[in-house]
Structures are given as structure tokens and as C-alpha cells.
Amino acid sequence: MQSSRQKLQQLALVDCNNFYVSCERVFRPDLINTPVIALSNNDGCVISRSNEAKALGIKMGQPWFEIKALAQEHNVLALSSNYALYADMSNRVMNILHEFAPRQEVYSIDESFLDLTGMPYLKDMSYQIKQRVMQWTGIPVCVGIGPTKTLAKLANHIAKKHPRSKGVFNFNELSEQQKDSLLAKISVSEVWGVGRRLSARLSAYNVHTVQDLKLAHTATLRAQFGVVIEKTQRELQEQPCIELTEVEPAKKQIVSSRSFGAMVTDLNTLKDAVSLFTANACQKLRAQNSHASMIQVFLSTNRFRPELAQYNPCISVPLPQPSSDTVHINKWANHLVERMFKAGYQYKKAGIMLSEISPASQEQTDMWEPQEPVDTSLMRTLDALNARYGRGTVSVSTQGADHSWHMKQERKSPNYTTDWNATPFA
């Protein structure tokens, strides 16, 4: 229950519409009103769709090869994902949003919570947010407002779905009766935290709509479905349980892995690939000022080809001392690849995971082991060069000339915002 002493929160969830596709359209206005999709790494699955593509029945997460014919038939433009572009556009959007609220949580690449508590004329402000983001970046957004994060997300869903809302919906403006009838019309699967499995299990308990979940017997819910859904229920009942997290907490594990564009059979190529993944993972680690003391390396064959021999080895080792040094960690990673490698398999994917992560500052040292002074200058220079001239400008040497394993990206747009040579409207 909402305590009477507690001020009603006004939380906004601002979500970009069809974000990746919208980013592409900013630099290709000719694509507006046409079916466009963005594909996952390796041009594998559909991960963003324009409204026109959705209308054709193209599903989120659908494998590209399944819809290729349909796409050709309807002139759907399919683009490889261009993360440099999306990350840059995201930063621009997030910076604009931050101007509207002192407290902001950047929840994902295309979503941000804003705390608008105590501010007047929220609807006007929301339209202003939409308008300014559109004018300054070309990205369309929707705004949902509610007393909790879960209800703000739901409000955003309503704003997106109902044209009459014109992209803004404030749950807090509704009467109790309006809330009841609205929530009774929305499927429980639309609730943040309720996925496919959970909604199937919930329906066995006759919980089908958001209102059903809001009114369900709490103790039973807790016993059958756990603490997460209990929090969700309380949030639907307007009792805040999920706090706004303004500063992003340091990651507890960092993974870098990728499927290969072509199957890999030889050890050296695998080592090259893992070296690159290690460099990426270590750079992320240094970016958050951390060290890791456990590394895990894994290889895998193609699980979608059961007729081929399968092998999915994975080994982890503790590091003698916590580190974020690419060269050092790469020695271990290479060693693990050698240990796991078995000839005769067609490898489709590999990766590295860094864990047992601690702040780089408070180093725990073993008083019995003589400590080698750690030279961080090489890594700092490397990070600085890559930040200045673009990722991959400088990397730890790999001799391999065979690059056939690199990601398939046959349909990528230019890096419009970060590459001087990119020509828009080509």
C-alpha cells in the first residue's frame, strides 16, 4: 500500500521507438515509411523492426534466413547492426533527457527512467521531451509516467500502443476505476519481469491480466513464484520496491564472445579469436577501473547442427593475482584454448569470461609472494589511442592472417556519426 506519508512518485520511462531502425533512418530519410529491420551480430536474427516490418509479420528474434524470401518479396531493407552508431545516438538522447530531470537512470541503450516527482504540468513536459529529442536527434520516443518503475514501464507500453495517447501516457492521472478497467484489459505478459514461461505458469493460477496479478493472493504468489514477482505485484499496487539506480554499478562479470562468420577448425585461428575477445573484455574491465581474478574460456560447436559432432568445453582458472592487463590475461587465455582444443571439430563460437571482479585500487596482495610492480602505462596508452581513433586502432598483436571467422556483417551502414569519411544519403 502507498503509505500516506510518502509523496507520490512521478517516474517517467522514456523509450525510443524501434531504436536501431530509427537510428538508421536519421541518416537515410528515404527509409521513412518503408519496411526496415536491423539484424543481430553475424546477421543472425531480427532485433529491431520498423512498424512496416512488424505489419508484415516479422517477429522479434526471428532468424534472418527464415524471412529472407518474405523480405525480398516486400522490399524489406535488412541492415547489419551498427553499434558504434547506436551507442553514439543513445548518448545524445540520454544527455537531452538528463536536462529534464535531476535524477536519471539510463536503463538500457534505448530507455531511461527520469524522476519527475514534484514537477508541474507533466503532460506538457512529456510532449516537450518528445519534441526536443526528435528535433535534436531525429529519434522518436514515447513517455510513460507512473508511481513506480513497473507502472511507468506499463504506461510507456500504453503510450506506444494507443495512437490516441500521441506517445505520452500518465498513469497517475487515472481514477481508481479507470486504473482497474485499464489493467484488466492488458495481458499479464506485458508486465516488466513477466516473461513467456512465467505468464504460462501464471495462467494455471487464473492470472491472465495485469489486474489479476495486482489482486492475486500475495502469500501464494510468493510461495509459488518467488520474491521477484512479489515485488512486481507490490509495484503494481503502487508501492515502490525497485529503486532508481543513478550510478551504474560495476559489472560483476564481463563476457566477450562471438559466433564466427565461418566454422573454425584450427587451433591458431581459435587463439586469434580468443585473443581479440580477451582484449575487448580487458578493456571493459579497465574502463570500470577493476581487476579480475578468475578467467573462464569456452569453445563451442554449432548447436543448431545436431548432425555434426558436438563439443562445448569450458575451463576456468584463478589468476595468481588480480589483473586487467590484456597481455597477461591473454597468456592464460591462450593456454586454456590449447588445453581444450581437440582437432576434428567445427567450432562455431568462442569466448572469455572475467569474474571475481574487484576495484583496481584496493589491491589485496599476498604478503608472502614478492609483488612485481605492475606496469599499467602500456594498457593506458592502448586505451587512449583506441578511444581517440576508434576501437581496434591498436591491438595486442595477433599474427593470424585468416580472418574468415570474423563476424558476418554484409549489410552494415556507414558510421555516420563517428567516421568523417561516412557519406550520408549515398
Add this chain to the structure above:
DNA sequence: TCTCCGATTAGAC
């Protein structure tokens, strides 16, 4: 029997 830990599950985007 209790606790710990790694593996598995479920969810988000």
C-alpha cells in the same frame, strides 16, 4: 542437518 557453491533458470533488451 546445515551451509556453501556451482550450475541452471528466467528475464530484460
Add this chain to the structure above:
DNA sequence: CTAACGGTCTAATCGGAGA
């Protein structure tokens, strides 16, 4: 022409091993 199905991250929960 064929074959083709993403990558990261967190928290909760489960189940076995060891104390």
C-alpha cells in the same frame, strides 16, 4: 550454389558435496 538461429548481464533457485 548452399547454409543459414545474437550477446551480455543479473538475481534467484536448485541440488549435490562437504562440514
